Amino acid sequence: MDIVGWLTDPAHWTGAGSIPFQAGMHLLYSVIALVFAAVIAVPLGIFVGHTGKGDSVIMGSANAVRALPTLGLLILLVMVIAPAFSSNLAFVVPSLVVLVLLAIPPILSGVASGIRAIDRSVIDAARGMGYSTAQIIWRIEVPCALPLTLSGMRGATLQVVSTATVAAYVSLDGLGRFIIDGRAANDYAEMAGGALVLAALAILLELAFAAFGRIAVSPGLTRRVVSQAVPAVEDTATRALSVAGA
Template identity: 45%
Template sequence: MNLLLSALRWIFDPAHWQPGSQSPLPLQDRLQEHLLYTFVSVAIACLIALPLGFLIGHTGRGRQLVIGFTGSMRALPTLGLLFFLLMVFGRFLSYDTAPIVGATIAFVILAIPSILAGAYSGLESVDRTTIDAARATGLTEWQILTQVEIPLGLPLIVGGIRAGTLQVIATVTIASYAGLGGLGRVITAGIGLNDYDRILGGALLVTMLALVVDAVFALLQRFTATAGLRESRTTARTGSRRSPRPTTRESV
């Protein structure tokens, strides 16, 4: 308990947040770097995974192949992959560029499975009768995808992005092993200095950042649900709480 309170005091110490202070690791800079690495990696992963997931969810083709592929990608050790990419790109790129490229690729690979799964699961969750009705009204396949399937499956799509983002936030801490910034530099500096307040403080900052981002995505997931989906979920929850009253008739 004393270690936790000491770590919290270290976090809220104004000297660690002031630009140009005596602290070698200003926390606001490390926090911005952490968010930057996360945003760039998740954005690239979305550009790759969302179109592929929409194609699979709309056509139903290649689903089993993608499930096996994403499962194998989840099993990849990110730290080992990072070191491998650093060795590969270190031969072709400069000393400053290789860590950035290698770390970004490693984080993109980490985020793709969750985003891809959310994309095709969101489209597959749409009722087939709704799609058939849209097709019967004369909508093209592109219109069905953009006006029916994606809007109705948006909560699950956002859920996939949410899961991928949280995984990246937790894993960006290993970027410090590649000489990059982020909140991982706080933890590694604490390990080097044998400063337990700094180590636990950095871990708590990563946790708090993940919780804040998760709360934002939870609100976004709630607001992206269409009115019909929200009403059906509310009705389902209300109906499940109410047990039907048995009716008995006395025979005379």
């Protein structure tokens, strides 16, 4: 089993079905699923975190989705949805639905937990300054919840990227193609090579999220404030409001 030989073979790096092509398709499916998941989960997370309502129903339902067997759900959705399409969408749509369902819980939990973790004195101070509900949400709660929101997004991304290999079970492209095709041909070098490329992709995305978090999150929210920038006499509510961009 020559894994290094398979990875360094120039034939595997050019043309359709190559490592770059399959990695690109893998990322495409993952990004589309994450965008749809964020569109659903972020508003729900803001609602749950801000109002405190629907916690047991919304969060419970989202977490229950995690218990669903991914591959079994994919096959079921293909059987149900495929007859409605005559193109490759018969397999793309079920795959994306499975990945979206997988990504929603961590994003939803991250947003809601981030908002609920905010000191209530900060919200009271904002109301005392005349902030409307919309201003409190978008200028206080959402920015202050950014660290946990990014943490949820990072968890969702790693789960989706690692699970998107199931798309190969329904004849779609992606890094799972190497694992499925390698298993069919008893080519264990291809299987192991595909798995290593997938692991490398996940690590790169993890590093990218860590770097983005250091740039996007205010130092005040990660306790990395330079002492000269924040006077010692500044109270907690004023500091949090300034960090949020009030």
